[in-house]
Amino acid sequence: MTYFVLRSLFFVHRKDLRWYEQFYIPQIINGMKITLSQVFRPKFTRQYPEVKWQPPSSFRGRPVLVEQNGIERCVACGLCSRVCPALAIEVQASETELPKERYPIKFEINMLRCIFCGFCEEVCPEEAIVMSQEFELTFTRQEDGIFGKDKLLTSADKLKDRLEFLRQNR
Amino acid sequence: MEILITVIKIVAVMGIMLGIVAYVVLLERRLSAAIQNRIGPNRVGWQGLLQPIADVMKLVFKEDIVPTKANRFIHDLAPIISISVAMTTFAVIPFGDRIDLFGYDIKLQIANVNIGILYILALTSLGVYGLTLSGWSSNSKYPLLGGIRSSAQMISYELSMGLSIIGVIMIAGSLQLDKIVEVQAAWRWNIVLQPIGFITFVVAAFAETNRLPFDLPEAEPELVAGYHTEYSGMKFAMFYLAEYANTFVSSALITTLFLGGWQVPFVHSLGLSDFWISIIQVLGFLTKTIILVAFFIVIRWTIPRFRYDQLMNLGWKFMLPIAILNLLVTGLVILLI
Structure with missing residues (x-):
């Protein structure tokens, strides 16, 4: 029983994954690597009143x-x-x-x-x-x-x- | 004099903690924004540093709405239970060694209770009442579902939480938190001695604080806002603050139990005076705690929410046996050495 409990805690049972991918915790750390790597990417937000959008000539303004x-x-x-x-x-x-x-x-x-x-x-x-x-x-x-x-x-x-x-x- | 010092300590710790918790909210917003390639609140004050104050000001002036058929008394009581439990838990956590201030020898811990950990476990389980009562008293279906979920979730995870602490208690031989910290001097941190206990405790702490992989009581896509759907204004702010205070307190608790508390390695070899060593130790404690809080936040934006049955499976079928197993192995090792 101990064996099964240990296995089910530390492994995901999926045949399509490699053995090292079946661990929970390394994969969680991988996920965190992805989220944290986003922190250093350029931001999408435009700081509106300071940086203004220049519409294209096809834009219908007032x-x-x-x-x-x-x-x-x-x-x-x-x-x-x-x-x-x-x-x-x-x-x-x-x-x-x-x-x-x-x-x-x-x-x-x-x-x-x-x-x-x-x-x-x-x-x-x-x-x-x-x-x-x-x-x-x-x-x-x-x-x-x-x-x-x-x-x-x-x-x-x-x-x-x-x-x-x-x-x-x- | 003794009482006066204690009162000053309480006021100082409460003030600092409220401040830190307010800024944990800002940290969460900025960090989550950064993870999603956004900027986050940066308008109020330099880099948005006054945002928490603006948020509180906004919430103070909001209308306090109580649903028509709600139980008025319990509806008011629930947020108070939540926040007071979250705040009082910090009372027994030692955030530093002794410090010599104005000729007084002050212990940097509000109350050195000899049942420290039991006190914390008792209070965190009281926190469930806040959520469950708020869900029930709102007289609305989504809060009720959230409240029921929270009670079931808390009870399931409290067991593995308590059992994973017992390993630490056996190593320290005491329930007092300052003893537990003293035992962890010089890299004998419990995370090294109790890695499985650490993992189970962290997972249980996530469940206890309703942070994201386990935030079923407030699961937005299913339950609107869960237990605090019918709350507004300052009462909502209290729940919000309680959530982040809980995050902060459990981070502090993980630090105390597993990451050596206020112990900073090699601090005595620097040749500083006792006063500065104490200051560095307090700062070390705060640094460890804040890093853990950031870990809580990053996990929130990394892992999706569990389904309810998965949560219960994990709690009862895996976490509990693992915690018991860890307990047995620890006992065996202590017996053999």
């Missing part, structure tokens, strides 16, 4: 209006507000002396409603509204969630990556 030479490309056709499934966009058109003749006097995106689907960007005939690479949207009041033209207008230079991406993939 939608912005493209501004070229100080003028927005938008002609206030209203297609984006028509296509928006979340009803987040509100456009009010007005006339202008410029060759494009129309411009949005009011352009508001409710970022509490926006679902980042990118339909507005797809439908836009002027390539005037695009998804930027910004993903940090925080506000503490509901009213702050409605982004007007002041927050939406972004110069085309900053959106180069995205515009290039759209030209190649659309």
Whole structure:
């Protein structure tokens, strides 16, 4: 009996293991070697506020209006507000002396409603509204969630990556 | 004067122990994170050193929720039993030799009880009441299952734990823990003389403290959070603290019984004064204990949980016979020498 008890304490009964693999304790130590060796491996965690993620150009961040030479490309056709499934966009058109003749006097995106689907960007005939690479949207009041033209207008230079991406993939 | 010294010792040891236990929690979080290629809490204070304080502050301000049909009195009592048992166990563990402080000869042990080990065994078995009562009084199915499991598990492993200690007692010829440590002077550590006793005791200690290979009372995937599912706020913190205090105390106990306690080899050949030798011995004791705590933590992230029947099989069919066998062999050897 003693023999069997000793054998069952110190051995795992499995034919597919070699004799030295059937000991419990050396295998536990092997397991600990594996776990401890992980301690010295490089970490996966990104220290977020200090180290930021640079999204690829295919990333759909918050939608912005493209501004070229100080003028927005938008002609206030209203297609984006028509296509928006979340009803987040509100456009009010007005006339202008410029060759494009129309411009949005009011352009508001409710970022509490926006679902980042990118339909507005797809439908836009002027390539005037695009998804930027910004993903940090925080506000503490509901009213702050409605982004007007002041927050939406972004110069085309900053959106180069995205515009290039759209030209190649659309 | 005697009483005053004892009171000061109690306050100092309690304070230091609570501090260490709080930082054992941090050690667990950082080490487990490192093992999983994460960083872990490193925001509060330098490298997250103030995290335990932040955790306690958070838990203090949490709402204390008691289930509607719970037994209010026992529900409140259970965490108190858990924590007080975990804390008082340390009372008989000698964490150093004597020290000469301000002209007083102070023994670095709170209470030199002549039944030391029996006291520890008695108190650790009281700890089961904390878990079982919390499981029963919550009036909820998962805590109840956890409580039942804990009582069965503790009883099974207490036997092999007690039997594996008897080998040590036979070598020392005393139940007093300071005698046991004195016997282990100069590398005559019990881990060398009692290797099988050491292994059985460590395994039983894992089961007694509900650490991972045997954490069936709180097995997250099956029982939500086990016995403390229905606890929140400071009462939950008490259970949490008790778990880590238990880990720390059992590490201290393993150190005392098998790893030579506060004995540091070659310390007398350094030619230091008695005072510094005592300090080094206390630090040596703490180092051994903390290494064991780290061992507990690494084991937690290495070995998966046992099934319940495997746990019972291991406890009754293997651990108990091995402990008895070890006892017989030890007795035979002592008789022959």
